[in-house]
Amino acid sequence: MTQAVIETVNLGKVHFSNFLRKRFQALDQLSLTIGKGETFGLLGLNGAGKTTTLKLLLGLLRPTTGEVKVLGYDAGHVKALARVGFLPEAPYFYSYLSAQEFLDFSGRLFALPEKQRKERAKELLELVGLTDAAKRPIGKFSKGMMQRLGIAQSLLNDPELIFWDEPTSGLDPIGRRDVRTILHRLKSEGKTIFFNSHLLPDVSEVCDRIGILNRGRLIYQGKVSDITAGGNYLKLEDFFLSTIQEAEANHKKGSS
Ligand SMILES: Nc1ncnc2c1ncn2[C@@H]1O[C@H](COP(=O)(O)OP(=O)(O)OP(=O)(O)O)[C@@H](O)[C@H]1O
Ligand SMILES: [Mg+2]
Structure with missing residues (x-):
């Protein structure tokens, strides 16, 4: 079993x-x-x-x-x-941070070393299609972009669960x-x-x-x-x- x-x-x-x-x-x-x-x-x-x-x-x-x-x-x-990733129903982000800064901050919470944080953030932003928006403040993001960022954050620690x-709520057909x-x-x-x-x-x-x-x-x-x-x-x-x-x-x- x-x-x-x-x-x-x-x-x-x-x-x-x-x-x-x-x-x-x-x-x-x-x-x-x-x-x-x-x-x-x-x-x-x-x-x-x-x-x-x-x-x-x-x-x-x-x-x-x-x-x-x-x-x-x-x-x-x-x-x-520590082995779990979580995307809440209504993720909240600090609007003055960029997506890259937010993922870096979240990586610090998991105590990831700097090099690994940078690599992981780059990889995840690519995965969720936010590479071009990586340096923009989250306050200027659309609902779907925030959802994508929430998904990226939930995978930061390479969770097994x-x-x-x-x-997929709030995502356009491509996002879905x-x-x-x-x-x-x-x-x-x-x-x-x-x-x-x-x-x-x-x-x-x-x-x-x-x-x-x-x-x-x-x-x-x-x-x-x-x-x-x-x-x-x-x-x-x-x-x-x-x-x-x-x-x-x-x-x-x-x-x-
Ligand atoms: N903190 C709370 N205090 C009182 N009632 C609550 C609380 N949280 C949830 N509820 C109630 O519990 C029920 C279940 O809520 P829940 O958020 O789990 O539903 P859901 O299935 O996720 O719904 P949705 O599809 O709208 O997200 C609802 O009737 C809600 O009003
Ligand atoms: Mg719900």
């Missing part, structure tokens, strides 16, 4: 708001195992709990229930994080194709990739397996090839929509 890189057992998260009077179950009993070298896509409507799941896997949120192990450590352990929250190419390359290097997405054609092309979240519950997990049979992404779209509709109908029945 392939080595488990991510393992969650009955993982749950309740968000509290209004001075603890309101509780919201954002994730409920998630039990999931991701093997080494797998590319896993987590799908679900807005508010389904995808970002919450990523944050729990990174240790940015503390679980309310259950367990989560990443690379054999409790989520958020520094030894795991990559968490991306909607990597570039990201798919990067994903294929990372896969061929044996990396494990876990990402959230609404873009089913991209998911259909690159993922080995998907999970569908609805109202914080994993209502499906399985191989993409079992759904798409030969790469027809419309099948994934139909499958996704009918799975959600069925879950919603059951939810309505249960609450009426």
